Amino acid sequence: MEEKKVVSIEDRIPKLKQERKKKTNRRLIFYVSLFFILISIVAYLQSPLSRxxxxxxxxxxxxxxxxxxxxxxxxxxxxxxxxxxxxxxxxxxxxxxxxxxxxxxxxxxxxxxxxxxLDKVAYVKKEDGYYPLLENGEILESVDVSSLSSDAPILNNFTNNTYIIEIAKELYALPHAVSSLISEISWQPSDANPYKVWLFMNDGYEVESTIRNFATYLKSYPSIVSQLAKDQTGVIRIGDGGAIFDPYEKANKEEDNETAG
The missing domain is CATH 3.10.20.310 (membrane protein fhac)
Structure with a gap:
């Protein structure tokens, strides 16, 4: 039988001491490193570099x-x-x-x-200039637009803040593809309809409509125009009863009759 080799305690003690020393050194290095890291963080947080x-x-x-x-x-x-x-x-x-x-x-x-x-939906025309109108109906009085761009329609004759807020909300609800076709919107209230508006479109047509349900009514505008002859211009009246197209000759005659009456 093979004899087992016996290691004496005296032989093992130096190895144990060496292992303990290595562990102690590693622990010391860890704590020293941690200390310097913490000192560095504190110094960084206190320095202008952390601002x-x-x-x-x-x-x-x-x-x-x-x-x-x-x-x-x-x-x-x-x-x-x-x-x-x-x-x-x-x-x-x-x-x-x-x-x-x-x-x-x-x-x-x-x-x-x-x-x-907030999205800009129109420009409000006032005596001293044009002012952007936001989707919530607020007019940016601090911004006077000296040179207008065609990114939003102009509001003419809007003197009542209630109607300004309502048209702003309606324009925000209107698809941009349709609102971009509008050049100007004039508020033309009557005894029968205080919400009446008159629109001048970029494609040459004029539109009579109302502020109430404005977005719903005007969504149909591209479809209405697509059914008209390209050389035919006039007034498109859009409201509760649907849409009616009056060529300029007929529209002018109706205005003359109203004036004569």
């Missing part, structure tokens, strides 16, 4: 960067990692012209505020 260096605003057209940043209450004195994103987004969302807000971090030290403004 916000840049605040970027995107998505805004009418509301200024300065106004949005002011609502966010952000500054370059804020700690980059201590900012509560949802809280700052909620503050910007309190601005009456802002619909959606997202606040994010962008390394190394930039805060990005991405906003979505």
């Amino acid at each position: 916000v260096q840049h605040i970027t605003v995107t998505g805004n057209e009418y509301v200024t960067n300065e106004a949005i940043i002011a609502f966010s209450e952000l500054s370059e004195e804020d700690n980059f990692w201590g900012i509560k994103m949802s809280q700052r987004a909620a503050k910007v969302g309190e601005h009456p012209e802002i619909k959606e807000v997202q606040v994010t971090r962008e390394l190394p030290n930039t805060i990005v505020i991405k906003v979505e403004e």
Whole structure:
């Protein structure tokens, strides 16, 4: 039989001591490394490197960067990692012209505020200029548009705020493909219909309609026009009774008769 080799305690002690020493050294290195990491984090958090260096605003057209940043209450004195994103987004969302807000971090030290403004649905014509009208019926009095673009219709003779709010909501509900065809909308109230409006279209037609259910009525406009002869122009009357087309000759005669009467 093979004899078992017996290792004496004296032989084992040096190996045990060596293993314990290695474990102790590893533990020491771990704690020292952890200590320096914590010291580095504390030093970083206390240094200017941990503060916000840049605040970027995107998505805004009418509301200024300065106004949005002011609502966010952000500054370059804020700690980059201590900012509560949802809280700052909620503050910007309190601005009456802002619909959606997202606040994010962008390394190394930039805060990005991405906003979505309320949609512009028209320009309100006043004595001193043209002012954008938002989807909620608010007129941006602080923005005087000196050079108009064709991205939204012009509202003429709208002097009552109630009707301005209603037409704004209707225009927002109207598909852009249809609202882009409208050049001007004039409010022409009558005793029979205080909601009456007269539209001048970009394709040469005129439309008589009403503010109530405006979006529902005007959705049918492209279909109505597609059924008319290309060289035929006139007034399209759209309302509860459907749509009626009056060529300009007939429309002019009716106006003359009304004047004579």
